[in-house]
Amino acid sequence: MPVPRRQNSTSVDESWQVLVIRATQWQHLRPEKAWRPIISLALDSPSLSSTAAHDLLLGADGQNPNLRLPALLPPDTHSRSTLVLGVHYQPSGKSTGKGRKRRRLLGATKLPLCDVLAKQAGAIDRCCEVKVAPGVGAGGKKKNTGNGGVKMMSVFLRVRAPTESAGEGSETLVESRNESPFADSTDSNATDSDAHSEVDETPCAPTPLPSGLRRRRRKVKGYFSEDESCSVSCSSDSEGPSPRTPTSTRSRSRTRSRSASRVKFDVFVEDEHMEIYPDQIAPSLLPRVNTLQSTASADSRLSVASVSSRLSGAYDAVTYYRELRDAEHDSHLELVLGRLVREWQYVGATLLAVAALDTTVFGFSSGTLFGMDGFALRALTVSAIASALGLALDAGLLFFYLGADAQKFQALAQSMYPSYFYFALTSRLPLLSALISLLALAAFLLAVAFMAWPSAVLAACGVAGVLVGLQYVVKAGELFGRAVGAGVRSVRGVSGLYASREDAEGSSRPTPAGAELRAAGVTVPPRAGSAPPRPPRAPERGRTGVDVRETREGVWVDLRDS
Secondary structure (H helix, E strand, O other): OOOOOOOOOHHHHHOOOOEEEEOOHOOOOHHOOOOOOOEEEEEOOOOOOOOHHHHEOHHHHHHHEEEOEEEEEEOOOOOOEEEEEEOOOOOOOOOOOOEEEOOOEEEEEEEEEHHHHHHHHOOOOOOOEEEEOOOOOOOOOOEEEOOOOEEEEEEEEEEOOOOHHHHHHHHHHHHHHOOOHHHHHHHHHHHHHHHHHHHOOOOOOOOOOOOOOOOOOOOOOOOOOHHHHHHHHHHHHOOOOOOOOOHHHHHHOOOHHHHOOOEEEEEEEEOOOEOHHHHOOHHHHOOOHHHHHHHHHEEEEEEEHHHHHHHHHHHHHOOHHHHHHHOOOOOHHHHHHHHHHHHHHHHHHHHHHHHHHHHHHHHOOOOOOOOOOOOHHHHHHHHHHHHHHHHHHHHHHHHHOOOHHHHHHHHHHHHOOOOOOHHHHHHHHHHHHHHHHHHHHHHHHHHHHHOOOHHHHHHHHHHHHHHHOOHHHHHHHHHHHHHHHHHHHHHHHHHHHHHHHHHHHHHHOOOOOOOOOOOOOOOOOOOOOOOOOOOOOOOOOOOOOOOOEOOOEEEEOOOOOO
């Protein structure tokens, strides 16, 4: 079985590529439980033989095992060429020899490449779904469904047109350069330099010399001038021919190529005209940007982007817009549609019950057991209006979308604009109407009960509110306790800081004159000219065993054991 070979990058870009992604609804084509279909790709051209077809063996689940290897069509393929897609079945057996079993064609279809490109351009996943009608099966009969219709196989493929070659791109690039507004000046400079080079390269006729003498030829040394812009501008502004310095052929060609490839710009700096080249642009000549304005504009853009992202997230949370927008296959759309249909059915039943209650209340006479005030009547009216509108919207949505497949659902949801934005909003209106009608009906009942027993209504509402928001109450108490603890710890820290500061100040005070430290068993002699010391008193032994002696110099405390 021929398979597409790996080509280099140049041949791949210049050829038409066909990539088979997967196949669905192919199991019923053969009675075997597990068999693998073979997809063949070829062009509908009499000049091509059957061996030129590309065969691809899919997996048991219908997926392509190698998505990195597309099939390359012949070089003479164009957009109007017809692609022949066939589905084959190869029985299991020997691959070669007499025991090899021939494969059978189960179905084939033809489609132009331009149609495939148009279909995959409009598809969400950029794939083209090709329907293949089944042919004659193994038993010689067509495979039909129970209702008499033929169940067709679907093959999903992707076609890529060839890109421009490198030569064409270079020619296009050259043409675009020649069409630029700087081409005239560049070409003129190049032409002048070419003319000068031709004049320089023309050899001069040698001057005849006397016989027997040989003239030594002077060696020409080339040079390169860095001030090309000045030389170009001076040569263009000069009226007559200027004297030229001979240069070598290589230096002249290098100068001509550099001057032809460079582009001259006119810059006005402080009312002075300057002619500069891109490689001569200095940081001082770059445009100046107001930093404050740019920062303010960037902040405004960021704020707008954050607000829009928050609004988009809120809209996705209350609608199915994200699921519809991210749906890539028909199965995803059918899943979302099924959820919406079930929601509309439940909402319709709820609205019918609310409408019945509102109609019953409207039939009450004025002499009933409970009275109604103005607020109760307004709440009942709002409930009736919301239930009526919700029933109408719910009935319309069920009428259009009940039993619809993915294609019909997509066509109806995107009938006006190619987006699910408006449908996502409309699909949730019945649920919003049911919510409003139920809340209004609850307000009506509470208003009527409040007129009969106000304290009971207030107590019940308070208990219900506390139970519903119990987690918020507990969280608020936890935060309040943490705040109180942090305040107490901060007050303690401040008081301890002041106490330590006072202790440090007391220890750093100077010792007064005449104050001396006394030690047990040390006698301090009296100072000269002072009065004699007083005799010590008799020791006073207290209950604690501490000896206290009072002298003129101070109080002696003896802590020694008696």
